[in-house]
Amino acid sequence: MATKNVQLPELGEGVTEGELVKWLVKVGDKISPDQPVAEMMTDKATVEVPSPIAGVVKEIQKKEGDVVEVGAVMLVVETDGASASTGATNGATNGAAAKPAAPAAAQPAAMTASPAAATTQAAKAPAAAASGAAADFYPPVTDSRVLATPATRRLARETGVDLNQVRGTGLAGRVTREDVMGANGAGAVAAGQPSFGGGMAALQTPSIPRPAYQGPAGAAEERVALRGIRKKIAENMQMAKHVVPHFTLMDEANVTALVSMREELRAVGEKTGVKITYLPFVMKALIATIREFPMFNASIDDAAQEIVYKKYFNLGFAADTPNGLLVPVIKNADQKTIIQLSREINDLAKRARDGKLALDEMKGATITVTNIGSVGGQYATPIINHPEVAIFGMYKIQEKPVIKRDAAGNMSLDSIRTMGFTVTADHRLIDGAVAANFLKAFIGRIENPGVLMLDMM
Amino acid sequence: MATQNFDVVVVGAGPGGYVCAIRSAQMGLKTAIIEREYMGGVCLNVGCIPSKALITAGHFLHKMEHNASDMGLTLPGKVKVDMKQMQTWKKSVCDRMAGGVEQLLKGNTVTIIRGEASFKSTTELTVKSKTGTESVTAKNFVIATGSRPIEIPGFSFDEKNVLSSTGGLALDERLESAVVIGGGYIGLEIGSMLSNFGTKVTVVEANKGLLVGLADAECVQVVARKLKKNGVDVMLEAKAKGWKKAGKGVEVTVEVGGKEQVLKADKVLVTVGRRPNSDQANIKGVGIAVDEKGFVKVNAQRRTYVPHIFAIGDIACQPMLAHKASHEGVMVAEIIAGKNRAYEVKTVPSVIFVDPEIAAAGMTEEEAKAAGYTDLKIGKFPFAANGRAVSLMETDGFVKIIADAKTHIVLGVHIVGPEASNLISEAALAVEMGARLEDLALTIHPHPTLGETMMEAAEATLGHAIHIIQKPLGGAKAGAGPRAHV
Numbered sequence: 001m002a003t004k005n006v007q008l009p010e011l012g013e014g015v016t017e018g019e020l021v022k023w024l025v026k027v028g029d030k031i032s033p034d035q036p037v038a039e040m041m042t043d044k045a046t047v048e049v050p051s052p053i054a055g056v057v058k059e060i061q062k063k064e065g066d067v068v069e070v071g072a073v074m075l076v077v078e079t080d081g082a083s084a085s086t087g088a089t090n091g092a093t094n095g096a097a098a099k100p101a102a103p104a105a106a107q108p109a110a111m112t113a114s115p116a117a118a119t120t121q122a123a124k125a126p127a128a129a130a131s132g133a134a135a136d137f138y139p140p141v142t143d144s145r146v147l148a149t150p151a152t153r154r155l156a157r158e159t160g161v162d163l164n165q166v167r168g169t170g171l172a173g174r175v176t177r178e179d180v181m182g183a184n185g186a187g188a189v190a191a192g193q194p195s196f197g198g199g200m201a202a203l204q205t206p207s208i209p210r211p212a213y214q215g216p217a218g219a220a221e222e223r224v225a226l227r228g229i230r231k232k233i234a235e236n237m238q239m240a241k242h243v244v245p246h247f248t249l250m251d252e253a254n255v256t257a258l259v260s261m262r263e264e265l266r267a268v269g270e271k272t273g274v275k276i277t278y279l280p281f282v283m284k285a286l287i288a289t290i291r292e293f294p295m296f297n298a299s300i301d302d303a304a305q306e307i308v309y310k311k312y313f314n315l316g317f318a319a320d321t322p323n324g325l326l327v328p329v330i331k332n333a334d335q336k337t338i339i340q341l342s343r344e345i346n347d348l349a350k351r352a353r354d355g356k357l358a359l360d361e362m363k364g365a366t367i368t369v370t371n372i373g374s375v376g377g378q379y380a381t382p383i384i385n386h387p388e389v390a391i392f393g394m395y396k397i398q399e400k401p402v403i404k405r406d407a408a409g410n411m412s413l414d415s416i417r418t419m420g421f422t423v424t425a426d427h428r429l430i431d432g433a434v435a436a437n438f439l440k441a442f443i444g445r446i447e448n449p450g451v452l453m454l455d456m457m
Numbered sequence: 458m459a460t461q462n463f464d465v466v467v468v469g470a471g472p473g474g475y476v477c478a479i480r481s482a483q484m485g486l487k488t489a490i491i492e493r494e495y496m497g498g499v500c501l502n503v504g505c506i507p508s509k510a511l512i513t514a515g516h517f518l519h520k521m522e523h524n525a526s527d528m529g530l531t532l533p534g535k536v537k538v539d540m541k542q543m544q545t546w547k548k549s550v551c552d553r554m555a556g557g558v559e560q561l562l563k564g565n566t567v568t569i570i571r572g573e574a575s576f577k578s579t580t581e582l583t584v585k586s587k588t589g590t591e592s593v594t595a596k597n598f599v600i601a602t603g604s605r606p607i608e609i610p611g612f613s614f615d616e617k618n619v620l621s622s623t624g625g626l627a628l629d630e631r632l633e634s635a636v637v638i639g640g641g642y643i644g645l646e647i648g649s650m651l652s653n654f655g656t657k658v659t660v661v662e663a664n665k666g667l668l669v670g671l672a673d674a675e676c677v678q679v680v681a682r683k684l685k686k687n688g689v690d691v692m693l694e695a696k697a698k699g700w701k702k703a704g705k706g707v708e709v710t711v712e713v714g715g716k717e718q719v720l721k722a723d724k725v726l727v728t729v730g731r732r733p734n735s736d737q738a739n740i741k742g743v744g745i746a747v748d749e750k751g752f753v754k755v756n757a758q759r760r761t762y763v764p765h766i767f768a769i770g771d772i773a774c775q776p777m778l779a780h781k782a783s784h785e786g787v788m789v790a791e792i793i794a795g796k797n798r799a800y801e802v803k804t805v806p807s808v809i810f811v812d813p814e815i816a817a818a819g820m821t822e823e824e825a826k827a828a829g830y831t832d833l834k835i836g837k838f839p840f841a842a843n844g845r846a847v848s849l850m851e852t853d854g855f856v857k858i859i860a861d862a863k864t865h866i867v868l869g870v871h872i873v874g875p876e877a878s879n880l881i882s883e884a885a886l887a888v889e890m891g892a893r894l895e896d897l898a899l900t901i902h903p904h905p906t907l908g909e910t911m912m913e914a915a916e917a918t919l920g921h922a923i924h925i926i927q928k929p930l931g932g933a934k935a936g937a938g939p940r941a942h943v
Contacts, residue, residue, distance in 0.1 A: 141757045142801045145828070147866065147891040150802075155799050172864035174891060 003058060006051055006075040008068050011042050011359075016070045016138055018042040019228050020062050021355075025075075029057045037075060039355070040068070041228045046323065046355030055079040067227070071136055140164065148175040156180045167303040229324045240386040243302075245427040248381040248393075249435045253443040255397060255419040261449045269342065278419075279317065279371055280341035282394050284452055285445040286369065287313050287334045293438045295430055296423075297366045299387040307429060316365030316385060317345065319352040320375070326352045327385055329365045367392065372422065382424050389429050395420035421446075459591050461568070463489045464581060465793055466737060468574045471498020473770030474601030475558050480790035482565040489593060491567040491584055496562075496569075497555040499603055500779045503623040506554055508646055510547045511626060512810050515653030519812075524850045538654055544629045576739045579763050581717035591856040597765045599792045600745075600753060601786065602738055604731040611699035612638065612727045613662035617649040618707050619700065620726045622647060634722040636709045638697045640667040643807040645680070649812050655876040659720055661697050661711050668809065673822075676873035678814045679854050683812050700725055704708050733772040757799045759789050767793075781805045804869075806885040808878040813854045816881035819869030819888040822859055832862040834894070835919025840874040841896030842925050843913075844905040851875035856914035859893065865893040865919070876907050883911055894919050 013019055018040035025037045036048035037057075056104060059076035062068050139162035142153055146163050152175060156163045161183045168175035215221045258281060269276035290297045290313065299308045313334040316327040328348035333341060351357050368385045373395030382391045397419045404414040421442065425435045445452055463486075467478045470492035478490040495502035521536050524884030562569055572586030576654065582593045606621040608614060616624035625647045633656065637648040640662030652658045660667070667684075667931035668677045684691060698710040698717065709720045734752040741747055745756040745761045745768075752775075755761055761768050767789045784805075788798045806818040825833055839855045841847035854874025860867050870884030887897055897915035902908045916922040 136756075137758055137797065137799060141799050144803050149890045153801055157799065157801075160797070172866060172893075 003076050003078050004053055004055065005051065005073040006037065006077055006142065007073050008040070008049060009052075009069050010070055011040065011049075012049055015042045015070065015359075017067050018047070019066050020066045020074075021046060021070055021319055022064055022093060022345060023060060024048070025057050025060075027057050031055060031057060031077065041355070042359075046229075046357075047359070048356070049074070051075070051077070053077060053079060069175045074387065138162070146175060148180075152177055152180055156183075161257060169303065181456045229326070232441055233324050235374070236386070237383050240383050244384050244386055244389075246381070246424055247427050247432065247435070248422050248424040249432070249439055250379050250420060250422045251439050251443060252418045252420050253446050254416050255446060256417045258419075258446060258449045259397065265338070269339065272339070274339055274342050275346055276338070276342045277345070278371065278397075279345055281449060281452070282369060282371075282392075282446065283315050283317075283330075283333055283341060284338065285442055285449075286367070286392055288445055288452065289438060289442040290367065292441055293434065295424070295434065296390045297391050298429060300389065300426070300429060310366045312366065314364050314366045316362075316368035316388075317348075318368065318370040318372070318382075319349050321353045321355070323355060326357065326362060327368055328352050328357055328361055329363065329364060331364065369394065373397075379422055380421050381422070384424060389426035391424045393420075393422035393424065395422070419446075459568075461489065461591070461593050463593065463595040464847070465489070465597045465599065465790070466491065466593055467599040467601055468582070469498060469601035469603055469770075470496050470558065470562075470569075470748075471601060471603050471770060471782065472500045472779035473603075473786045474498065474599065475562060475786075476783040477599050477601060477769060477786030478567045479561055479565045481793060482567045484790055486790075486794060489564075489570055489595070490512045490562060491570045491572060491574040491582070493571070493573040495555060496558045497551075499605075501554045501558065502551050503626060505779055506621075507547050507551050507626045508643075508650070509627050509810060510550045511543065512646060512650045514543055514546075515650040515811070519653045520796035520850075523529045527850070538631055540631050540654075541629045544627065547626075568573065570912045574738055576743045576745075579743050579766060598767070599739070599786075599789055599793075600740065600761070600766065600768040600772055601770050601782065602734045602772055603778055604733050606728070607730045607732050608640070609697065609727060609729055612697065612725065613752070614727070618702060618724060620724055622726075622728055624652075625726045625728070626783070632723040633905045634658070634706070634724045636661060636697075636707070636711075636720050636722045638709075638725065638727045639729035640664070640691065641730060642668060642671055642811070643730075645684075645811045646809065647726060647728065648689060649684065649687070652684075652687050652936060653812075657688065657690075657722075659692065659722070660684075661692050661695045661709075661720075663694065663696055665693055667693075668815070671807070672809060672815045673817060673857065673871035673873075675857065676817075676854075676871050679813065679873045680811045680815060683853060687812070697725075697727075731771065733775055735772055756802070758792050759785050759800065760792075776805050776807065778805060778807065802889070804885055804888045808881060810878065813851065813874045814877035815871075815873045816877035816884075817869065817871045818881050818885040819867065820859065821869060821871070825859055825861075825868045830861050832869060833868070834860045834862045834865070834918050836860075836914055836916075836920075836922070838910050838914035838917045838922055838925065840910060842906070843907060843910050845907050845909070846875055848905070849875055849907075856880070856910045858897075858914045858918045860918055865895060867892050867894060867897065867915075870911075870914075872910075874907075874910075880907060880911060883908065 008018065021039040021041050023038050025031055031037060031051045032054050033052060034050045037051045038049045040047055040049055055077035057075055058078045061073050061075065068074065088209065099152060139160060142148065142163040147168060148156070148163055153163065153403065155177060159180065161180050163175055166175050166179055166183050167173065169179055170176045258278070260274065262278060262281065266276045294309050297310050297313065301308055312332060314329050314331050316329045317331040319326050320327055330336070330344050330348070336344070348357065365385060365388060368391045369389055370382045370391060370393050372380050372393065377395060379394055379395055382393050384391045397417050399415055400418050402414050402416050404412050421439065423435050423439050465481045465486045465488045467474045467488065467490045470490050474490060475497065481490045500506060516849055517538060518538065521532065525532060559569065570584055574584050574585040577583045577592070580594055582598070584593055606614070612619050613619045614624070622643050631654055632651060635651055635656050636659050637644045639662045640660045644660060645667060648658045648660055667681055668675065681691065692711060695711050695713040698712055700707050700709045703721065706721060706723045707725050707783050709722065709725050711718050711720055733753070735741070735747045735751045735753050740753060743763070745763055745766060748754055753761055753772050755759045755768050755773050759767045759769050759773055769785035769789055771777040773785065784802065785800065788800060792798045792908050804819045806816065809815040820828065822833065822835060835857065837855045837857045841852040846852050852876070854872070854877070856874070857871045858867060860868040867887045870881070870887065872880055895917045898912055898919060900912065902912040913922045913924055917925060917927060921927055
């Protein structure tokens with residue numbers, strides 16, 4: 001028998017640590033490869049950590065609630081196999097995880113010289129010794145082609161900015177001290193948005209002040225670390241408000257026809273087990289409208305001073321979860337039917353609530369819809385999910401009295417269903433009149449859902 | 458057996474190790490350093506420092522013999538060379554430096570342990586000394602045990618007939634003749650030094666040229682010419698086959714172009730390079746991986762496969778240079794203290810104390826092209842056009858600058874000439890800062906100094922140096938010439 005360490009693997013781009021939410025195994029459990037052993041909450045999502053190996057859990061090294069660094073040993077697992085051969089494998093495994101400059105492949109030769117010693121060492125050494133990857137560091141080494149002075153390189157390293165990802169604003173692309181300070185924080189937000197990461201990072205934003213809070217002496221207060229998803233939400237929101245000049249336009253649509261259409265379709269959906277909500281209809285009307293107004297499906301590359309128009313339609317939708325706001329993304333929503341959208345929305349929303357979303361399921365939105373109206377509130381002024389340039393809001397359906405006039409000019413009272421909509425836009429790119437026309441065009445569609453059929457793929 | 462426990466134990470007190478120990482003590486870590494031989498390591502005792510002392514003496518003698526009379530300084534006779542006194546003086550230089558290291562370590566409360574260290578496990582070392590054996594444990598270890606001269610088959614070092622660099626720097630009598638195997642920087646430094654003392658030197662080099670891969674080829678040409686002028690024979694593409702004792706001296710068999718030749722000399726010096734000491738201290742035995750060249754495998758933080766064990770200096774990777782080791786030493790101490798650090802320098806400047814000196818920072822032309830810089834600006838300025846060089850009677854050589862033609866960013870500087878070793882630091886700063894040619898050209902350099910050559914070389918690279926003839930300047934389109942880019 002031999003023992004092996006199970007380390008916290010890479011959880012996603014730019015993720016260096018996670019909070020251990022829950023153990024899914026206990027000491028003595030038999031585990032198989034890829035079996036989830038723990039639930040970790042990162043700053044992006046809650047993920048399940050699989051075991052890379054089979055064996056019996058011998059030791060659990062972290063407690064629920066611990067913040068665990070990528071590469072740190074979580075479990076010690078007892079595996080089958082003669083110790084002579086596992087000595088080498090073990091060493092090699094640790095070596096590979098350590099990701100040193102040189103490839104690990106050449107190691108076993110050295111290790112087999114004294115397999116017994118190697119085994120003892122790997123097994124006996126404390127967590128730090130075996131957890132090679134804990135030794136990994138971030139940011140990665142700056143490429144020698146990056147133009148940054150030694151002092152700027154040091155600043156970037158100490159503030160966690162990957163200079164390879166920063167587009168310098170100085171002469172010939174020189175990365176300045178200001179670029180690094182601007183990228184600090186913003187860079188993390190932009191991570192996972194490959195096309196715009198560089199742009200954001202290079203923004204010359206002054207650093208955001210971090211004032212301390214000191215309550216009155218003896219006040220009944222509790223302090224909790226700002227961490228994980230909450231921390232990421234805080235950073236994203238602050239950054240978006242910092243960078244994007246927001247404005248919001250509000251209007252009301254007569255959705256009587258939509259309500260009856262949806263009632264009909266809901267019955268159809270129930271037969272196939274799919275819950276059909278208003279959201280997919282709004283998405284369809286939104287996509288059709290965006291095709292007319294491409295500036296709503298764009299980003300600003302600040303570093304390059306360019307507007308990027310996107311020819312694809314990835315719709316994010318805000319999902320309220322016990323851990324906080326998450327924004328799952330429906331990729332290529334323009335190519336999906338109402339029933340497909342419904343199915344995907346239900347699935348993503350459920351997994352968002354359960355903390356089971358994969359990181360790439362929350363990446364790459366081109367515009368976001370918030371359906372806060374399903375909870376309450378007449379209207380809201382949402383915050384744009386940067387680097388998107390707009391967020392679309394839908395609010396609760398109300399029954400309202402309206403005055404109707406017939407051909408003869410006689411007035412009568414009628415009852416209609418209304419729904420509030422808002423569009424919040426980045427004023428750098430979108431002017432008020434454009435947003436007003438956009439909202440008008442959208443309302444034209446949502447009030448006549450039959451017409452939507454004309455735009456459908 | 459007593460056991461001492463530390464936060465950091467550094468093995469080896471060379472320029473990597475002692476610097477690392479001092480910085481880790483400065484960072485508030487309980488630190489020990491283990492040294493089996495000399496404080497200051499090879500560098501201070503049998504490497505950089507003693508060789509520079511002897512080279513200075515040789516250079517001084519050369520000037521006395523060749524320049525003094527032109528300057529109106531006539532010596533009453535031939536200068537007497539007292540090699541024993543020279544060794545005494547050399548030793549005083551080394552002792553002073555090594556003593557300084559010890560004082561610095563003590564002053565920073567680093568525990569000095571003398572003895573030979575060996576890893577017992579990844580958390581414990583055994584240290585053997587004359588007085589006994591002790592055990593040392595630590596949270597972190599830094600391996601800074603350096604390198605040693607490579608022996609080649611048939612030439613085991615006895616330091617009597619077959620000398621390593623160590624023996625070559627300890628000669629207390631003048632040699633009539635010497636064969637130097639290896640035309641790298643150590644062989645040429647010691648070979649030129651011996652030649653200055655009147656020794657007939659023959660350099661045997663296996664490559665097609667001298668200092669291959671170590672210096673810019675044009676710089677090497679200047680040195681090769683000077684060697685020839687000073688009477689040093691150079692045999693290229695020559696292989697040393699063996700030696701035998703002949704009378705008081707040696708006979709070295711060399712194969713050149715398929716034919717064997719016998720060279721007679723007082724001694725043979727073998728300087729074919731250095732190898733990392735990774736076969737010692739039971740490094741491999743505790744699972745620290747070593748590559749096929751003998752370097753301990755490390756990442757950019759100089760961490761080995763065992764994360765709390767680091768390796769720095771010659772044992773970790775090329776280039777095997779003291780200043781690289783010191784930089785790593787500081788870095789590793791700070792990493793252990795919790796700082797985020799990585800080895801991310803643009804250049805490790807190199808200096809070769811041949812005659813004239815060669816020094817370089819940044820890339821050679823070939824390296825720049827390989828790195829994707831397709832369009833280069835290259836300019837040179839000769840020391841012959843520099844007033845200070847003329848007044849020093851040292852006009853051989855030049856400063857050469859390689860820059861990116863698009864951005865004028867300085868990519869590499871190669872100097873061959875007087876005080877190249879002292880001039881290169883400005884170039885290293887320029888490369889690290891990403892300076893442009895204009896930054897060098899527009900910085901006022903004091904007159905009359907050798908440093909002006911750097912400014913003039915930058916101007917020359919831009920196409921308009923003052924003290925050499927470069928034309929046309931800007932051509933017909935005045936204002937559209939290189940000045941316009943300033």
